[in-house]
Amino acid sequence: MLNALPIRDPDPIIRLMQIYQADTRANKIDLGVGVYRDAFGTTPIFRTVKAAEELILATQETKSYVGLGGDPAFHAATRDLVFGSSVDAERIAAVAVPGGSSAIRQLLDLARMASPMGRIWISDPSWPNHAGISEAIGAPIWRYRYYDRETGSVDFDAMMDDLSESSPGDVVILHASCHNPTGADLDLDQWDAVADVLGQTGAMALVDAAYLGFGQGVIADTEGLRTLAERLPQMMVALSGSKIFGMYRERVAMAFAVAETPKIARVAQAGLVSLNRLNFAFPPDHGARVATEILTDAEMRADWEAELGDMRKRIASNRIALVGALEIALGSDRFAYLAEQRGLFSILGFDDALLNRLRETHGVYMVEDGRLNMAGLTDENIPLVAAAFAAEL
Ligand SMILES: Cc1ncc(COP(=O)(O)O)c(C=O)c1O
Structure with missing residues (x-):
């Protein structure tokens, strides 16, 4: 029966993640995957989550x-x-x-x-x-x-x-x-x-x-x-x-x-x-x-909101830094709108050929339509991303 199954295309984001993992270049930059990343490129466990987990570990009596x-x-x-x-x-x-x-x-x-x-x-x-x-x-x-x-x-x-x-x-x-x-x-x-x-x-x-x-x-x-x-x-x-x-x-x-x-x-x-x-x-x-x-818990709730606030600020400041770097690299304010938008993602409207060149030549990974995860940016990689765009646009 299973031989009659229709073939499903793999999810493009999962496929891109596999290509990224297989890429051995040290300077590759992942702006594709949709998770928050901190300045070190990790997706951290919230300190409030750790604290709550410790509490649950100490007090939970059943997992029925x-x-x-x-x-x-x-x-x-x-x-x-x-x-x-x-x-x-x-x-x-x-x-x-x-x-x-x-x-x-x-x-x-x-x-x-x-x-x-x-x-x-x-x-x-x-x-x-x-x-x-x-x-x-x-x-x-x-x-x-x-x-x-x-x-x-x-x-x-x-x-x-x-x-x-x-x-x-x-x-x-x-x-x-x-x-x-x-x-x-x-x-x-x-x-x-x-x-x-x-x-x-x-x-x-x-x-x-x-x-x-x-x-x-x-x-x-x-x-x-x-x-x-x-x-x-x-x-x-x-x-x-x-x-x-x-x-x-x-x-x-x-x-x-x-x-x-x-x-x-x-x-x-x-x-x-x-x-x-x-x-x-x-x-x-x-x-x-x-x-x-x-x-x-009032204290944990306030601390969680503070953690989210720090993440929000990091994303917003990455947006501003990217816009600034692109203005200098491209000599245009074409991407100024990115600073007005909110959250992890924006789209740059890049076609597949451009996305492939950015990935193959510069190790910059983005998904369909040039969706870019702002949390994947860091002080170190923003100039590299701007230079890659300047070279390919
Ligand atoms: C817009 C939107 N809705 C819903 C989800 C659902 O996420 P999850 O199923 O991981 O909770 C996501 C995750 O990327 C999302 O971006």
Whole structure:
């Protein structure tokens, strides 16, 4: 039977990682992979995560199953983090899931249970897995225009035009902050206008929150989605703990569905729990417990926000340093927009031929469309990257 399997292309990012690992040049520079890196090029364990893990190691008495939907304390802590007081907790259905990708999958599956013919609207461009997951569940994908490559900012009029074509039963995927891959975010007035348009069309927002704290601050980065939660009768949020706690491999995440009434929320809750049961049964607990400790202990919470603040500052200062180095190397302000954008990623709009030359001749690794991970930059490699661009552009 297995000989009848269709051949699937390997994920381009994974393929690039393999080429990078096999590259023996000492001066190779990885700006492709989507993880935070510090000034030494490592993806560190947060000190708050270490502290919480030590506490759990000393006090945990069982590793028996948690509930199918995860630990209620994790629910409460993350619900508070994401929604604050923007919506009545009784209206929120929630389950813990293994990673933000899984949160998106479970929420899209839930939407399909309610609306089998609904379309999934995805920004152009977006994180490739949005389309990948939508395709895997057999949903029709519609793209809404999002990014203006001329200005490096959101093409908001075009976005609004496209979203005004959405309908009840459709899902519109939005990025809470630090849009991946463009780094171009909506401002609060624009979130308000998104609430207006979705309020009119009746489509359901699904906000992908993978980078809270990487944009302007943990709470500031929730303001947009809180606007939707406050103003719309229903919406969903996929919260990933991978980047925000640096617990990539622990698979820490929550799927939230805000329903019009507490009664509908209970039905949604049963739907989400049964999806968990069918797909993987019990969600992982270790990372969730660590996150709960951090979020509920005032001192640890403050320290975690300070850690995230340092990461945010490092990314912002890398953006400014890169723009400065490129201005000098290229004698143009073509890339000035990078300093205005937020989060790990921006796109430079490089085609495959240029990306190959940068990789083969200069050892500079970036992914499709010239997506560049700002945290891969260091004081040492910024001049090398600028020189490589100057040589190839
Ligand atoms: C935009 C976006 N959403 C969701 C995720 C999900 O991450 P994970 O499944 O590792 O939690 C990522 C990770 O790269 C992402 O960039």
